[in-house]
Amino acid sequence: MIIDVSPTRMELLKLRKRVAVAIRGHKLLKDKRDELMKEFLRLIRENRSLRADVEGKLVAAFRSFLVARAVMPREALETAIMAPKQQVSMDVGSAVVMNVHVPRFELRQEGDVVSYGFVDTSAELDAALGAFSDVLPMLVRLAEVEKSAQLLADEIERTRRRVNALEYVLIPELQAAVKSISMKLSEQERSNIARLMRIKEIVRA
Amino acid sequence: MTSWAGCPQGGPGGPEGDAGGPQTAGRDGFEYAFFVARIRVLETRLLTRNHLLRMVDAPDAETAFRMLGETEYGPAVAAAGTAADYEIALAAELGRVFGIIRAASPEPELPELLGVAYDWQNLKTALKASLTGRPIDGRFLIAAGNLDRALFFAVASGADGSLPSPYRETAARARAVYAASHDPQQVDVVVDGARFAAIIEIARSTGFELIGTLAAASADLINLRTVMRIRLLRASPDLLRQALLPGGTIPAARVASMVTGELDEIAGAASSLPYREVVSGGVNGFRQSGSLALLEKLIDDYLMGLVRDARYVALGPEPVIAYLMAKEAEIKNLRIIFTGKLNRLPEGTIRERLRETYA
Numbered sequence: 001m002i003i004d005v006s007p008t009r010m011e012l013l014k015l016r017k018r019v020a021v022a023i024r025g026h027k028l029l030k031d032k033r034d035e036l037m038k039e040f041l042r043l044i045r046e047n048r049s050l051r052a053d054v055e056g057k058l059v060a061a062f063r064s065f066l067v068a069r070a071v072m073p074r075e076a077l078e079t080a081i082m083a084p085k086q087q088v089s090m091d092v093g094s095a096v097v098m099n100v101h102v103p104r105f106e107l108r109q110e111g112d113v114v115s116y117g118f119v120d121t122s123a124e125l126d127a128a129l130g131a132f133s134d135v136l137p138m139l140v141r142l143a144e145v146e147k148s149a150q151l152l153a154d155e156i157e158r159t160r161r162r163v164n165a166l167e168y169v170l171i172p173e174l175q176a177a178v179k180s181i182s183m184k185l186s187e188q189e190r191s192n193i194a195r196l197m198r199i200k201e202i203v204r205a
Numbered sequence: 206m207t208s209w210a211g212c213p214q215g216g217p218g219g220p221e222g223d224a225g226g227p228q229t230a231g232r233d234g235f236e237y238a239f240f241v242a243r244i245r246v247l248e249t250r251l252l253t254r255n256h257l258l259r260m261v262d263a264p265d266a267e268t269a270f271r272m273l274g275e276t277e278y279g280p281a282v283a284a285a286g287t288a289a290d291y292e293i294a295l296a297a298e299l300g301r302v303f304g305i306i307r308a309a310s311p312e313p314e315l316p317e318l319l320g321v322a323y324d325w326q327n328l329k330t331a332l333k334a335s336l337t338g339r340p341i342d343g344r345f346l347i348a349a350g351n352l353d354r355a356l357f358f359a360v361a362s363g364a365d366g367s368l369p370s371p372y373r374e375t376a377a378r379a380r381a382v383y384a385a386s387h388d389p390q391q392v393d394v395v396v397d398g399a400r401f402a403a404i405i406e407i408a409r410s411t412g413f414e415l416i417g418t419l420a421a422a423s424a425d426l427i428n429l430r431t432v433m434r435i436r437l438l439r440a441s442p443d444l445l446r447q448a449l450l451p452g453g454t455i456p457a458a459r460v461a462s463m464v465t466g467e468l469d470e471i472a473g474a475a476s477s478l479p480y481r482e483v484v485s486g487g488v489n490g491f492r493q494s495g496s497l498a499l500l501e502k503l504i505d506d507y508l509m510g511l512v513r514d515a516r517y518v519a520l521g522p523e524p525v526i527a528y529l530m531a532k533e534a535e536i537k538n539l540r541i542i543f544t545g546k547l548n549r550l551p552e553g554t555i556r557e558r559l560r561e562t563y564a
Contacts, residue, residue, distance in 0.1 A: 119400075
């Protein structure tokens with residue numbers, strides 16, 4: 001897109017201001033993008049290790065539950081876990097990272113995870129439920145990290161587009177417009193001088 | 206589910222007990238002559254360990270299910286259709302066995318006593334559904350019990366009046382305890398305690414000594430296992446005191462004191478009892494693996510060993526009780542196999558949890 005403006009000194013001054021603002025904005029956005037990248041990479045690293053950890057623990061917990069399921073009749077298992085004793089609540093808040101609102105979850109587990117008698121149930125069920133209870137806070141943290149990384153990735157993409165738009169479109173066009181106006185004004189200046197010299201010659205003659 | 210005791214276990218009079226095996230007092234064993242002969246025939250159809258191991262080695266659950274269909278489970282397997290519905294087949298088989306016992310038992314008290322655990326289990330399910338305001342799922346009420354399932358649907362909707370004693374009193378006590386504590390675990394604790402007291406009382410009053418001794422030993426072994434579980438869970442010693450079952454031979458105060466002591470103390474408590482090897486083996490297994498799986502398997506195996514002694518009783522209710530418990534143990538093994546095969550658990554994991562068989 002070519003900026004269509006009148007080749008006046010006023011416009012030139014305005015455009016020069018816009019170029020300065022665009023360059024400053026470009027630098028700020030680049031800094032923001034770099035900082036977002038840094039935070040994003042930190043979250044990705046945390047996410048990777050957390051996910052591996054959670055998946056390992058979930059596999060172990062499910063296997064443990066399957067073993068409990070195998071040694072207990074279905075009716076006894078269903079009755080045992082029919083009414084939980086543990087209360088789980090979660091506060092949902094948010095934090096601002098480089099102007100991006102990321103979620104913050106705070107999980108609270110109160111009470112015992114074992115909510116059944118000890119006669120018809122297997123100790124393997126205790127182990128399985130304990131494993132699930134242990135993995136729950138990690139799962140919530142994983143959700144928080146993954147959502148934060150996703151929001152940061154969106155923001156990085158947006159910022160990158162803005163940086164590119166400034167760097168490759170707006171600033172070059174503004175600079176081209178400034179150059180064009182400057183050249184036209186110079187041309188007018190030269191033309192004016194030539195005209196004045198010619199008038200001066202006529203007047204002398 | 207494992208009959209009246211919740212967890213099959215042994216006790217005095219077992220393999221290391223009286224050499225003469227269990228006896229039935231105050232009963233003319235001749236009335237069981239025909240029934241015992243029939244049980245002897247049925248025993249030959251029980252699955253052997255080789256049957257089970259072949260199923261464990263089957264490439265998939267469907268193949269194992271087809272193998273099961275070639276045994277006396279054939280009609281139940283055909284009705285269930287696929288391996289995923291193995292629970293339907295197992296429930297049908299258990300119902301069939303109970304049907305045989307109910308139809309042929311010379312004493313109506315015997316099948317009633319054998320089915321009483323299912324009534325208590327159903328009561329627990331109905332009470333928990335009622336107290337926590339959850340709808341009761343009919344699939345989780347066991348059909349093999351003595352009481353009509355409609356009674357338990359009524360309990361689930363808050364009407365305990367039609368229940369016979371001692372279920373009605375237990376339900377009232379469980380409701381009162383829950384109202385005070387809002388703790389579903391307390392419902393189980395109340396019902397389990399009442400169940401053991403009732404079974405021991407019925408066994409005593411009807412003269413089924415084998416059941417009485419099994420229940421007493423079960424109480425001991427479940428109590429010792431509960432101590433281990435409470436220690437692992439780091440739960441309150443108060444919970445242990447509440448959860449201890451009546452009717453055992455180890456004093457409750459001694460069991461309760463083990464919650465803070467050394468592990469050896471638990472094995473020591475059983476050192477003078479016939480099931481000492483079960484407890485010491487279980488404690489050692491726990492030390493090595495941090496799991497109570499071995500203890501639970503040894504408890505089941507011990508009971509099976511005890512029940513095998515009933516083979517040597519020529520006339521009386523013992524072979525019937527033994528057959529039913531063998532069938533329940535067999536169903537437990539099949540559940541382990543099919544859950545494992547359907548979920549692709551390693552064969553080693555399935556194999557090490559298989560219980561001893563009667564056959």
